[in-house]
Amino acid sequence: MQVKQPHAPSYYAATAKGAVSCPPLSGDVQADVCIIGGGYTGLSVALHLAERGRSVVLIEANKIGWGASGRNGGQLHSGQRRDQSTLEEWFGKDKAHLLYALGEEAKGTVKGLIARHAIDCDWQDGLIHAQHKERYVSPMMEEVELLEREYGVAGLSVLSREEIAVALGTNNFFGGWREQSAGHLHPLSYALGIARAAMKAGATLHEDTAALRVIEGKRPKVETASGTISAETVILACNGYLDGLHAETEARVMPIHNFILATEPLGERAKTLIPGREAACDSRFVVNYWRLSADSRLIFGGGETYGRSFPEDIKGFVRKHMLKLYPQLADVRIDYGWGGTLAVTMKRLPYLRRLSPGFYTSGGYSGQGVGTATFAGKILAEAICGEQERFDVFASLPNIPFPGGKLFRYPTLVLAMTWYALRDRL
Numbered sequence: 001m002q003v004k005q006p007h008a009p010s011y012y013a014a015t016a017k018g019a020v021s022c023p024p025l026s027g028d029v030q031a032d033v034c035i036i037g038g039g040y041t042g043l044s045v046a047l048h049l050a051e052r053g054r055s056v057v058l059i060e061a062n063k064i065g066w067g068a069s070g071r072n073g074g075q076l077h078s079g080q081r082r083d084q085s086t087l088e089e090w091f092g093k094d095k096a097h098l099l100y101a102l103g104e105e106a107k108g109t110v111k112g113l114i115a116r117h118a119i120d121c122d123w124q125d126g127l128i129h130a131q132h133k134e135r136y137v138s139p140m141m142e143e144v145e146l147l148e149r150e151y152g153v154a155g156l157s158v159l160s161r162e163e164i165a166v167a168l169g170t171n172n173f174f175g176g177w178r179e180q181s182a183g184h185l186h187p188l189s190y191a192l193g194i195a196r197a198a199m200k201a202g203a204t205l206h207e208d209t210a211a212l213r214v215i216e217g218k219r220p221k222v223e224t225a226s227g228t229i230s231a232e233t234v235i236l237a238c239n240g241y242l243d244g245l246h247a248e249t250e251a252r253v254m255p256i257h258n259f260i261l262a263t264e265p266l267g268e269r270a271k272t273l274i275p276g277r278e279a280a281c282d283s284r285f286v287v288n289y290w291r292l293s294a295d296s297r298l299i300f301g302g303g304e305t306y307g308r309s310f311p312e313d314i315k316g317f318v319r320k321h322m323l324k325l326y327p328q329l330a331d332v333r334i335d336y337g338w339g340g341t342l343a344v345t346m347k348r349l350p351y352l353r354r355l356s357p358g359f360y361t362s363g364g365y366s367g368q369g370v371g372t373a374t375f376a377g378k379i380l381a382e383a384i385c386g387e388q389e390r391f392d393v394f395a396s397l398p399n400i401p402f403p404g405g406k407l408f409r410y411p412t413l414v415l416a417m418t419w420y421a422l423r424d425r426l
C-alpha cells in the first residue's frame with residue numbers, strides 16, 4: 001500500500017501552473033467508469049470519457065501528476081518507442097505504417113489538448129536525436145530516408161558532426177537529426193491542464209485515495225481506505241507505481257527509476273547550449289535527454305536505477321552525466337534534482353489489455369509516455385464506448401512477461417540493463 005505523498009521536490013513542482021485540489025473519496029459511490037491513477041493515462045481517459053457523457057471517478061493515491069507524468073523529461077516524440085525499421089522487421093510494412101500513424105496521432109492528441117484547453121505548459125517545437133557512436137550514423141541516415149521516402153514525413157533534417165556541435169553546444173556527437181513536429185513541454189503543467197479539462201467536462205477526481213483492492217466481477221468494485229467505487233468498468237492506470245495491485249500487469253511492466261536535474265537559470269549562456277531551444281536525446285541505451293526550460297535552465301536527464309530506492313545525492317548522480325556532455329557547466333549551480341519511476345516492457349511496446357469484461361490495464365510506455373499515455377487514454381475511452389478498432393491494434397502487440405518470475409525478474413533485468421549500458425561505452 002502506498003503512503004500519501006506530496007509532489008516530488010522538482011523544478012516542475014516549484015513552477016507548475018494551474019494547480020488543482022481534489023478531495024479524497026468519502027463513502028461508497030457508483031460510476032460508469034473508475035480509473036485508478038492520476039497521470040496522463042488516467043487523466044486522458046477521464047477527460048475523453050467525460051466528454052462523451054460517461055460518469056467517471058478517478059482516484060489518485062497521492063496528488064494529480066504525482067507519478068512519472070509530473071516528473072518526466074517533457075519530450076514529445078514521434079512514432080513509437082522502436083524505430084520504424086525494427087517495427088517493419090517485426091510486424092511487416094502494413095502494421096509498421098499503422099503504428100507510425102497512431103504515433104503521429106498521439107503527438108497530435110497532445111498538441112490538440114494543449115490548444116483546445118489552452119493548457120499553459122511552455123510548449124516548444126523541435127527535437128534533436130544525437131548519435132554518440134560513429135557507427136550509428138549510417139543506420140540513422142537510412143531511418144531518416146525511410147521516414148521521408150515511405151512514410152512521407154516532412155520537417156526532418158540530418159545534422160553533420162559540425163552542425164550538431166553548433167545545435168547542441170557540445171562536440172560529443174558524430175551526427176544527428178532534427179524533427180520539427182516533435183518538441184517539449186512542462187510535464188506537470190500539462191498533466192494539471194488535462195485534469196482541469198476533465199473536471200470541467202464532469203469527471204470527479206479524488207487525490208490522496210489509494211485503491212487497495214479491485215474486486216473483479218460483473219460490476220467490479222474498487223476498495224479504498226475511505227470508501228468504495230462500484231463501476232461498470234475499472235481501468236488500471238498506475239504504470240510504474242502499480243506496486244502489488246495487479247500481478248498479471250506487473251509481470252509485463254517493469255518499473256525503472258530515472259533521474260533529472262535542473263540548473264540555475266543560465267541567461268544568455270543558454271544560447272551557447274541549444275540555440276534553437278529544441279529538446280535533445282542521445283543514442284545511449286541509458287539515454288541522456290535534455291532541453292532548456294522556459295526560464296533558460298538546463299533540464300538534464302540521465303542515469304537509471306532498478307532497485308527499490310533512489311540514489312541519496314540525485315543532483316550529483318545526474319551531474320556527472322551532464323558534465324560528460326557539457327564540461328563547460330562545471331561552475332553552474334544545480335538547483336533541483338529528482339527521480340521518477342517509469343515502466344518498460346520486454347519489447348518496449350505499450351501494454352494495453354482488456355483483462356476481463358469491464359477491466360482494462362494500460363502502461364509500459366517505455367519512456368515515451370507523454371504522447372503514448374495521453375493517446376492510450378483516448379483509445380481506452382473509445383474502447384469503453386464500443387469503438388474497439390484502434391485499441392485492438394495496441395492490444396494485439398506481443399507482450400511477454402519478464403523472465404525470472406516475481407523473485408528473479410529484478411536481478412535478471414539488472415543484469416540485462418548493465419550489459420546494454422556497458423555496450424554504450426564500447
Ligand SMILES: Cc1cc2nc3c(=O)[nH]c(=O)nc-3n(C[C@H](O)[C@H](O)[C@H](O)COP(=O)(O)OP(=O)(O)OC[C@H]3O[C@@H](n4cnc5c(N)ncnc54)[C@H](O)[C@@H]3O)c2cc1C
Pocket residue numbers: 002036037038039040041042059060061062063065066067068069070071072073074075076077209210211212237238239240241242243245257258259260289301339340341342343362363365366367368369370371372373
Ligand atoms: C524521469 C522520467 C523521465 C521521463 N521522460 C520522458 C520524456 O521525456 N518523454 C516521454 O514521452 N516520456 C517520458 N517518461 C515516461 C512518462 O513520464 C510516462 O510514460 C508517463 O508519464 C506515464 O503516465 P501514466 O499516467 O501511465 O503513469 P504515472 O504518471 O506514473 O501515473 C500513475 C499514477 O498512479 C498512481 N497510483 C499508483 N498506485 C495507485 C493506487 N493503488 N491507487 C491510486 N493511485 C495509484 C500513482 O500515484 C501515480 O500518480 C519519463 C519518465 C520518467 C520517470
